[in-house]
Amino acid sequence: MKIAVLPGDGIGPEIVAQAVRVLEVLRTEGLKIEIEAAPLGGAAYDQYGAPYPEFTRKICRAADAVLLGAVGGPQYDTLDRPLRPERGLLGIRKDLGLFANLRPAVLFPELANGSTLKPEVISGLDIMIIRDLTGDIHFGEPRGMRTNDRGEREAFNTMIYTEPEIRRIAHVAFGIAMKRDKKLCSVDKANVLEVSEFWKEIFTDVAREYPQVQLSHMYVDNAAMQLVRNPKQFDVMVTTNLFGDILSDEASMLTGSIGMLASASLNESKKGLYEPSHGSAPDIAGKNVANPLATILSVAMMMRYTFNNIEAADRIENAVKKVLEKGFRTGDIFEPGMQKLSCSGMGNQVVAALG
Ligand SMILES: NC(=O)C1=CN([C@@H]2O[C@H](COP(=O)(O)OP(=O)(O)OC[C@H]3O[C@@H](n4cnc5c(N)ncnc54)[C@H](O)[C@@H]3O)[C@@H](O)[C@H]2O)C=CC1
Ligand SMILES: CC(C)CC(=O)C(=O)O
Numbered sequence: 001m002k003i004a005v006l007p008g009d010g011i012g013p014e015i016v017a018q019a020v021r022v023l024e025v026l027r028t029e030g031l032k033i034e035i036e037a038a039p040l041g042g043a044a045y046d047q048y049g050a051p052y053p054e055f056t057r058k059i060c061r062a063a064d065a066v067l068l069g070a071v072g073g074p075q076y077d078t079l080d081r082p083l084r085p086e087r088g089l090l091g092i093r094k095d096l097g098l099f100a101n102l103r104p105a106v107l108f109p110e111l112a113n114g115s116t117l118k119p120e121v122i123s124g125l126d127i128m129i130i131r132d133l134t135g136d137i138h139f140g141e142p143r144g145m146r147t148n149d150r151g152e153r154e155a156f157n158t159m160i161y162t163e164p165e166i167r168r169i170a171h172v173a174f175g176i177a178m179k180r181d182k183k184l185c186s187v188d189k190a191n192v193l194e195v196s197e198f199w200k201e202i203f204t205d206v207a208r209e210y211p212q213v214q215l216s217h218m219y220v221d222n223a224a225m226q227l228v229r230n231p232k233q234f235d236v237m238v239t240t241n242l243f244g245d246i247l248s249d250e251a252s253m254l255t256g257s258i259g260m261l262a263s264a265s266l267n268e269s270k271k272g273l274y275e276p277s278h279g280s281a282p283d284i285a286g287k288n289v290a291n292p293l294a295t296i297l298s299v300a301m302m303m304r305y306t307f308n309n310i311e312a313a314d315r316i317e318n319a320v321k322k323v324l325e326k327g328f329r330t331g332d333i334f335e336p337g338m339q340k341l342s343c344s345g346m347g348n349q350v351v352a353a354l355g
């Protein structure tokens, strides 16, 4: 298992350090794990003058899987756009063809009482959010700023999807729905956007190849509302890059915290990049208080999706469950009566629970 580790910026190095400890436990027990570290984002800009430098690209291309923390920070916000940390993240996603982003919003029952939502609304929650990751307004050209005919400055981005891009994410979504409850909700804004209308047309066409799957369509504004009103109506949701970015952050709060939401970004060959769904959290960086569980659960996804090592994946997820059962919490999921831990303290507990 050749794993590239990219700690990134902000809390990235802190949370990744805990996830690497989990990998080290597996290695000590006999899994052949090779780890190579490289910078991405702001850290890469500082070292190499580019957010996704050749050094990192080579290591990631040679690896079977990539473990990433997060990128970005206010100190980089004034850089020219192509040099910003976030472009490094878009760059690696595009370079490795990581078009299928899986974000499982699963509630550990131990966290049901601490949620801002009523336990009956969220108990048993298990939604798979599938987001296209290499198309949409994030990548569409042209993009930029200009002065229009009236002499006013304006900025523009292009929302665009090709038919093959929609078809391939549709097949991933239907395939996953087939393995679950055979219910797929495609989220769009087809009442306004041509891109969404096309998306809906292609999904309806692909659905003919999966007659056992019940396909529904929902506008994104309604989906955002339904996610907090009655999230358990969803089993698998699939949507575009921008809508998926927003809906998955929203869904993370159904599981207790953005610090709980793992993710896998896969390409056609199951090479994967695994990262928490959150960002670099500059407000808490360097304080050793971030929740490392989303990153640790991303390692479980790596074992499941890239290495097909279901036993290791289950073990990591069970270790997280055990730690939560014992009442250990980081600040973001803390509730009275529980024991508050630091980021590394949570890592210690997960490592102990793996044993
Ligand atoms: N995948 C990535 O690398 C992503 C990077 N970003 C970048 O991260 C930077 C900060 O972005 P924000 O909008 O503030 O989003 P963010 O996700 O970094 O933080 C939002 C809020 O959630 C909290 N939070 C996030 N992760 C946490 C964790 N593991 N434990 C406890 N609390 C946690 C933060 O403290 C903050 O209050 C920006 O530069 C942004 O572009 C944002 C999202 C994804
Ligand atoms: C910073 C963005 C490029 C990434 C993001 O918000 C995400 O992948 O969820």
Ligand SMILES: [Mg+2]
Pocket: 245, 246, 249, 277
């Ligand atoms: Mg996001």
